[in-house]
Structure formats: structure tokens, C-alpha cells
Amino acid sequence: MHAHRPLIHAMIAATAALASSIAFAHPKLVSSTPADKAEVAAPQKIELLFSESLVTQFSGANLVMTGMPGMASHAPMKMAVKVSGSDDPKAMVITPAQPLPAGSYRVDWRAVSSDTHPVTGNLAFTVK
Structure with missing residues (x-):
């Protein structure tokens, strides 16, 4: 009967490790x-x-125009957007209120999943 104890302890340790990795993901x-x-x-x-x-109620994003062609000293300008979820619960959709003019942009995002810890980041792109 005691021969199974190491196996049980190993299973408990593996389960705890998996649960903690999921909880802190x-x-x-x-x-x-x-x-x-x-x-x-x-x-x-x-x-x-x-x-x-x-x-979705804790996640969101801002769209900032960071540069405009021909304007070297263009100050960053927050653009009006609608942020929503989609059919895919892992997706965030940012819809500009108006067509984006040529220039450089930065998306500052905040994502919150079931662990409730916010994660932030950004990405940049250029509109021709």
C-alpha cells in the first residue's frame, strides 16, 4: 500500500503545478x-x-496618431474609436470613428483575462 505513495505525491505535485500555471497565465x-x-x-x-x-469590460485600447506626413513636430493625437469584442472571445476589435488619414499610428492595448491581472502593450503601423 505504501508503494503507491510516491506516485500519489507525484500526481498531486503535477496537478498543483498545472493549476498554478493556469492561474497565473x-x-x-x-x-x-x-x-x-x-x-x-x-x-x-x-x-x-x-x-x-x-x-471585455476590463479590456480596451486607444489609437494614437503619432506622426503625419510633412509635419515633423506632429504631437500625438488620440483618435476616436469604438472597442469591442468579436465572435472570438480572444479577439479585440478597434473601429476608428472616421477613416484614418495617412500617417503613423500606435495602438495602446490593455487585456484582462479570467485571472483579472491586466496586461498592457502596444503596436505601431503606418497608413500610406
């Missing part, structure tokens, strides 16, 4: 459309795909 940005550092035509929407399902 944070959403990571897997991909974006447009991609980071891409040069694109003005997108109608920006989509971010994460490694985990998001809690």
Missing part, C-alpha cells in the same frame, strides 16, 4: 491586423488576437 498578443510595423491602406478596423479569452 496572462493573455499575450498573438497577432494583429494590421501587423506590428506594417505599412497599409487605411484599415476599417484593427483586430488584436490574444492567447486567452478576454474579459
